[in-house]
Amino acid sequence: MEDNIEKQIEKQAANLANASNNTRNELHxxxxxxADKVPAATDRLSTGAHNSVDKVADKVSSLSERLSSKGEQLSASYKRLADSSHRMAETGRGYVRKSPAISVLVAMAAGYAVSKLIGSRKH
Incomplete structure (x- = not known):
């Protein structure tokens, strides 16, 4: 699942980068x-417009790169969490196998405590 999420994030980041480049080229x-149809006085305006388009496109590219980086970080965090959860589950199973009677007593005590908490809220 985490590979799929990472691939989707990378795909969306690539799509964003491609869209940014295509938009940049179309706007230029x-x-x-x-500028070709308007008098030469527009050179200054067209240069400013080009610079503005480049700034926006650069910001979008930067955002795309950060999105890709965050996707990789998210995927790594998910993998660590999944590994940790698996180890905790194995530890819990080992404890129950090792001490089944104590495990049943602990479960009963926890159930009793939860029922008292829930029961006290109904009043």
Whole structure:
């Protein structure tokens, strides 16, 4: 499951990066077409527009990279949690096998305590 999540995050990060690059190229093309049709005074405006598009695209690329990095961190955390849960379950099973009578008594005491807590809230 964690591999699937990591792959989905990487896929979405790649899609975001591709969309950013495609959008950047399309916007540059539109800016150039507009600049060709308007007097030379627009050079300054088109340069500013190009710079703005580049800044936004760079921010989106940075976001895409951070998303990919966070996805990898999330996947690693999930793997550690799954391993830890598995070890804890094995430890619990070993304890129950080793001391079944004590395990039953502990379970009964816990059930009794929970029933008292729940019962006291009904009043």
């Amino acid at each position: 093309s539109v800016i150039d077409k507009v």
